[in-house]
Amino acid sequence: MTLNTHYNKPTLVLNNNQKVHGKTAWRSPSNIALIKYWGKKPGQIPCNASLSFTLSEAHTNTYVEYSNRQNQAAWIDFKFEGSPEPTFAAKIEKFFRTIADIFPFLEQLSFKIESDNSFPHSSGIASSASSMSALSLALCSIESALFGTLDSPQEFYKKASYISRIGSGSASRSVYPYLGAWGVTDRIAGSSDLYAVPYVDVHESFLSFHDDVVIVSADKKSVSSTAGHALMNSNPFARTRYEQAKANLSKLVHVMKTGDLTEFGKIVEDEALTLHALMMCSDPSFILMKPKTLECIDRIRRYRAETKAPIYFTLDAGPNVHVLYPEEYANAASAFIATQLEPLAEGGLVIRDQVGKGPMKIESA
Numbered sequence: 001m002t003l004n005t006h007y008n009k010p011t012l013v014l015n016n017n018q019k020v021h022g023k024t025a026w027r028s029p030s031n032i033a034l035i036k037y038w039g040k041k042p043g044q045i046p047c048n049a050s051l052s053f054t055l056s057e058a059h060t061n062t063y064v065e066y067s068n069r070q071n072q073a074a075w076i077d078f079k080f081e082g083s084p085e086p087t088f089a090a091k092i093e094k095f096f097r098t099i100a101d102i103f104p105f106l107e108q109l110s111f112k113i114e115s116d117n118s119f120p121h122s123s124g125i126a127s128s129a130s131s132m133s134a135l136s137l138a139l140c141s142i143e144s145a146l147f148g149t150l151d152s153p154q155e156f157y158k159k160a161s162y163i164s165r166i167g168s169g170s171a172s173r174s175v176y177p178y179l180g181a182w183g184v185t186d187r188i189a190g191s192s193d194l195y196a197v198p199y200v201d202v203h204e205s206f207l208s209f210h211d212d213v214v215i216v217s218a219d220k221k222s223v224s225s226t227a228g229h230a231l232m233n234s235n236p237f238a239r240t241r242y243e244q245a246k247a248n249l250s251k252l253v254h255v256m257k258t259g260d261l262t263e264f265g266k267i268v269e270d271e272a273l274t275l276h277a278l279m280m281c282s283d284p285s286f287i288l289m290k291p292k293t294l295e296c297i298d299r300i301r302r303y304r305a306e307t308k309a310p311i312y313f314t315l316d317a318g319p320n321v322h323v324l325y326p327e328e329y330a331n332a333a334s335a336f337i338a339t340q341l342e343p344l345a346e347g348g349l350v351i352r353d354q355v356g357k358g359p360m361k362i363e364s365a
């Protein structure tokens with residue numbers, strides 16, 4: 001893949017005799033999209049702009065130790081939660097090769113990378129956004145430590161988002177506190193298809209919103225997000241979908257500013273159901289929701305109709321139900337979730353999360 005951008009930096013190479021050894025570590029959160037990214041063009045370019053809440057509790061910690069690469073030594077030694085994880089190690093190697101034009105020094109170093117997630121391994125929560133953003137942030141810290149670059153926070157996070165995007169599209173949004181927007185839209189100044197931008201021009205109630213994830217099934221997904229995106233290329237509703245996403249984003253930006261929760265919920269639920277409808281009408285078709293996903297949705301809608309409480313759902317590319325509500329309804333929502341949704345969760349697992357402050361450096365380079 002050719003990356004024709006100003007980030008291609010052949011000058012970021014170590015001098016022949018330069019001895020380096022250092023460590024860095026980052027904690028980076030997962031995110032939940034309100035406007036969904038579903039469908040992409042070559043080079044990890046989204047077909048529509050997306051917007052997400054950055055989460056707080058669901059995160060990945062990534063520790064990177066680097067030193068000069070010795071001829072025989074392994075390039076990347078990767079451990080996940082203390083054990084070697086060859087599938088993920090191969091993914092990281094592929095990622096490093098893809099970004100070698102941007103970080104040519106990667107091939108001059110060898111790496112010991114250790115990673116762990118705050119959420120249970122078998123919770124069915126996707127970790128590509130948190131893991132790819134944590135790793136990308138670490139790589140930017142290494143660039144900064146070795147070459148004295150990226151000294152303004154704005155430049156640092158923009159590049160980290162750019163690199164994260166190459167690893168996994170949705171990861172680009174995880175590098176910012178509260179909300180991140182990725183993809184060109186005339187509704188958000190400075191937005192880009194190449195990196196996400198921070199988005200906080202919203203009513204304050206959204207900065208402390210809750211997202212409790214009801215784990216309906218922790219099984220591995222039958223179709224990966226990457227394969228799902230590819231099926232959009234032949235989906236007969238693709239063009240209409242991209243127009244709908246554009247219209248929904250416009251409306252959402254407006255209602256999030258005014259704090260209109262009813263309209264917020266309408267748009268967010270529409271996005272979730274559209275995402276799954278697109279999967280159902282792909283060729284081949286696939287269904288990631290489970291009967292209990294629908295049961296959760298039904299109970300949330302019934303509870304809302306009865307109590308008028310602003311409690312909404314969204315879905316990721318999987319069966320688990322994200323329950324969204326404002327802080328002032330936390331007590332009522334907690335009681336509802338405990339009595340009505342927890343019994344539908346696998347092993348009673350509900351991950352309580354909230355909009356968060358973004359990534360954090362946990363050890364310096």
Ligand code: DP6
Nearest residue numbers: 033036037050168169170225226317
């Ligand atoms: C449904 O970012 O996981 O969660 O770019 O192929 O890594 P790749 O896909 P990924 O897709 C996320 C899809 C989604 C919606 C979203 O997060 O916007």
